[in-house]
Amino acid sequence: MNSTWQKLSGFNIEELAETRKQIHQAVQLTALTGRAFLPKVEDDHFASLLWLEDKNLLAGQEWGKNKIKTAINFKDFTILFLDAEDNIVGSFPLDCKTFGEAFDWLKEQVDLLGEDVEKLSLELPYEIPIYPTASGAPFQFANKELFNELSKYFANANLVLKYIKEKNEQASSIACWPHHFDIATLIVLNNSKENYKSIGVGLSPGDDNYNEPYFYITPWPYPNTDEVTLPELPSGGFWHTKGWVGAILTAKSILIFDSSEKQHNAVKDFLNNGIKAVKDVL
Template sequence: MTESAAWRPVGAVDPLTLVEARNQAHHALQLPAMAATVFVPFREDYSHLNFGWVDRFSAFTSHDIPTTSGTVQFGIRLADLTLLLLVDNDIQSMCPMHGKTNSDAKAWLLAEAEKLGLDGEKFTAASHSKIPAHPVADGALYDVAAHAQAMAEFCNYYGNANLILEAVRATYLNIHPGPNEIRMWPHHFDIAVLVTLEEGDPETAKAFGFGFEPGDSSCEQPYFYTYPWPRSQRPEILPALTGLGQWTPADTWFGTLLAGEDICKVTADQQQAAVDAYLRDAAEHCRVIAINHP
């Protein structure tokens, strides 16, 4: 399930100061991701591991888990870093992470899973993906209160990203095989779409993608991006981008990037139009580059 509402202006918090909030949120996300790993029905492409955005809860939620109590999802509300248990698409139980440890959260998840008749031993044996180190991984308490404004800003970015990605994705629905669903992978923490242009091995089939990343080692601030696939191609002459955004440097991954600080320079009432224009323009350039790849 993926939902979006209206654009939420960003810029209340300097995008270059969101690193600590992002890292805490990324680690907290691994907890419901562990539950999804063991309880969501397995899919060969591992897509059972990804999450979707639900705007009315400002949350990411897992795929459905069938139980005798109803259809269950585990998730995380980013605005206040609260773990969620949903039954039939409504919140049934919550675990705020402020002042808690990963062990506290795991105990809550285990108790809730067992109440639903799920196999607690499977969850106990689960482990989460390796992500950038942070003290909470070693038992430190989550400190949400100190980063409340930053957490709220992340909610705005992700809600906006889902909104824009839905709009741009819709323009490519006539392509076959076409775009996948808008999903977030807990390991990477980005929300994205891949538009496949031909059948074949996913590693070599022509495609292009676009999405939003809250920041990483290549760019510490939130950013939108596009890229052609396979990624190895880089034309000697790149087409000019209209409006915001830029092509990434030659010594990094190949694609385009629109940084949060550039979005924040736009007036609040123009942000949505500016990001939408960037993503449509850059995605189309990447589509053409992918098609022309030998």
């Protein structure tokens, strides 16, 4: 079990981004079973994923009569089936395999469990970034250290989000959403329809906004930046104001700190003070 911060290392941002895109594609496989076999809810929660800190795995919701979880191990880039006790009962290494081959394996496993294979569908209620693996190119598990590094980011994010959840009783359960591939919690400050206010706190492993992992704190509704003064943020954090408003702490700013303790403290300082700052502008 990793209950302490894992020191992050500096890697080529472009190479890390390529690894992230492959995992983002593969993560869709872990969400398919929840989407197929669990009752539908408006927020797509049945397709959300959880970080299993004792296993270092990203796993979907339990589904089917055998209470199976479909999971992914970043470190060896493998799709897994876990039983109710989180023991591995099936595995499919993705290296040099296509998305279609992985989906075929998934269907075989579902069939062996006596579930209705016809419920599985590759149709998603959203679009994800285009990547060659979506068009038949095989996955490539070339640089294992990059996959391990992204595993560290998710483990560390889960660690600090648990800390934030303990400090904020309004915070939701921590979940990873396969659409944007971010892991987050939502702090609801006012749940009324007339004056709904919330703060999203999480980690994105990178996207079109920033091609590197970053922690974010986003208010809703977004404040009018022409009417409010956004306060300074600690630890190298800054405000994103193009298209949406949020406090941002990128991997580059975290990597300035040369020990796991300093990195951990920098992120906690950013999150604690960033949440206070966001509350002030809501």
